[in-house]
Amino acid sequence: MCFSGVAAAGEGLAKPVNLPAYDAARPPCRAPAGLQKKLVFVQDNKREFMQGTGRGLEAAARARGLVYSVAFANNDPALMIRQVGDIAADKTGAIVVAPIDPPSLAPALKKVIAGGAYVGAIVPPPATTVLNAPQYLTGKVLAEAAAQYIRTRLGGKAKVVLLTHDGLQFLAPRFTAMRDTLRTLPGVTVVADISPATVDKEGGYRTMKTILLAQPNIDVVLGADTVVLGALAALREAGKARADQFLGGIDGEQEAVAEIKKAGSPYKASISLASPIFGYAMGQQAADWMEGKSIPQAMDILPRALTSSNIAEYERDTANPGAVYADPSRRASYLKMYGNICYDTRDKYINFPWSSETR
Structure with a gap:
């Protein structure tokens, strides 16, 4: 169905609807003029x-x-x-x-x-x-990787920091998933569940510096890559970074990928978006x-956990996104x-x- 196209915006679809799969064969309509x-x-x-x-x-x-x-x-x-x-x-x-x-x-x-x-x-x-x-799934994929590490490498016990974005409702489900997953591990204590003032390295760095004043020994840090990288910088500055820690993030940022590939780094996983x-x-x-x-x-x-076995493929794809887009x-x-x-x-x-x- 086509419409007149005269300032046709209004409030749009303001109530949730279930969208069908995209139909690439849908016929075109008019091209916008004057832009x-x-x-x-x-x-x-x-x-x-x-x-x-x-x-x-x-x-x-x-x-x-x-x-x-x-x-x-x-x-x-x-x-x-x-x-x-x-x-x-x-x-x-x-x-x-x-x-x-x-x-x-x-x-x-x-x-x-x-x-x-x-x-x-x-x-x-x-x-x-x-x-x-899929925000809940994204958080769940990261939390399950951390949970598996806690069970197999940390003896089922860990002090955990969650660096959240709960103020942004659209991202909140990923942190709900992390809490739900960690709650199944009786030996886990979430010592900090906090949203940094800014979603960047500086925000993660400053937040972790404050946390370390009260909790100097941290085992696991989860959040977006950029804030977790900032937290890693604070841990290293304080001499509290360890090879057996699990730091994991979301976004597949290049610096996080480089950390995962580095021997002895606390950074163990990044969920690629x-x-x-x-x-x-x-x-x-x-x-x-x-x-x-x-x-x-x-x-x-779609989220995917980056591992040593698939990072090379991931780097190839993100370096040439046009080739990925052209291949259905x-x-x-x-x-x-x-x-x-x-x-x-x-x-x-x-x-x-x-x-x-x-x-």
Whole structure:
């Protein structure tokens, strides 16, 4: 079904709906008119996960002849709102955004959608395409790896630190999964369950320094790679890093991968969300949108635990995301797509906390 296309945005799909599988054969609708062939990444901060997203977006833009640029907000939500407003005024055809404060940014993003541009959002809506991960499963995969290590290498006992993002409701299920899994181990004590002030290395470093004042001997640290890497720096600075510790993160960041490959490192696991690959996919979908094609309303990036046996394959894939995207079977091992949307049906944009998980 097509619509008139006149400022067709409104509040979008504000109530949760179950999206069917993406139909790549869906016929196209009209291409948006009067927009520049530009793709802007509105980036929250410079953690490696987001840098990887940018590499994928830039590669896709280059492949499709789009002008690419980055609007860097440096963890400043007010600056991000101004940046999105400027992008809307500039008639930019596509943006991908990693929101800092989703509620305050939402009105600006709705204006961009109403103007006909593609909006891809990394986790929080509103967006024409929402990128998420099965968050509970993501946390569970990491926690189960830690639990297995605690049972087999630490004698079933461990002091655990959880570095969370509970203030961001869209990521909270991953930490619920960690707590649920660790609760099954009677010898585990969670000595700190805390959200760093910023989701970056500095935030993890400062938080761990404070924790070490009260708990100088830590066995396990779990969280996003960027904050866990910061925690590792604090442990090393204090002389409290040990080869038998289990530090594990989520995102598959390059520095975390390098630590896993390093002999004697406390860093034992990273759950890959392959940001260059989903970045490339969103860049391709942005170009398709500007050509009037039907694209997914939502995508899962599927979690996988990186091990010494698969890191080489992972590094090959993230170094060349275009090859992964062009190969349906390889692409399906990283991405799962849902729903359909195009310029004429943009009033059906996602405006609720979408997740493929039912819990």
